[in-house]
Amino acid sequence: MQARISIRRALLCFSLIAFLAPNLSRASATQNALQPSAAASHPETVEWVYRVRYGFHDEWFELFRKYQLAILERQKQLGYVLNYSVWAPGLHTSEDSRWDYRIIITRASHDAPPGQSESEVAKQLFPDQAAFRRDENRRWELTANHWDLPIHQVDLSKVE
Secondary structure, eight states: OHHHHHHHHHHHHHHHHHHHHHHHHHHHHHHHHHSOOTTTTSOEEEEEEEEEOTTOHHHHHHHHIIIIIHHHHHHHHHTSEEEEEEEOOSSOOOGGGOOSEEEEEEESOTTSOSHHHHHHHHHHHOSOHHHHHHHHHHHHHHEEEEEEEEEOOOOTTTOO
16 A cells, blocks of 8 residues: 555646656746846947048048947947047057047957847938938948957966
C-alpha cells in the first residue's frame, strides 16, 4: 500500500515538475529580457565630428540646430541620451586635421537606440518628412567630412 502511495507521489511530483519546468524557464527568460544586462546599463559616450565646406558654416549649423539638436534634446527627455555638448575650435589647424564641430553625446547605454529612436523622434518632431529629408540632404551636401567615434575616459588610476 505504501509503495503505491510513494509511486503516486513520485508520479505526481514528476508531472508537476514536467508541467512547471517549461513555464519557469519561460518566466526566467522573460524576466531576463526585461532586465538590462550589466553591459547594457553602462553609459556610452560617442563623438560626432564634422568638417563643413568652406563658406557654408552658418547654413550648415542652422540646419544642424533645427533638426539634430532638436532630436538630441528629445532623446534626452526620453532618457536615451544623458547629456550632449557642441564644440567648435578656437583656432585654426592644418586642412588634414581640420574639424568644425564636435558633438559629444553620452547615451544612457550602448543599447539606447541611436538610429531607430532617432528616426521615430524625427517623425514625431517633424511631421513634414519631405522637408526634413530635403534639409538633412542639404546639410550632408555641405558636410565635407564626418565621422562617429565611440570614446571613453581613461581611468588614470588603472593605467600602468
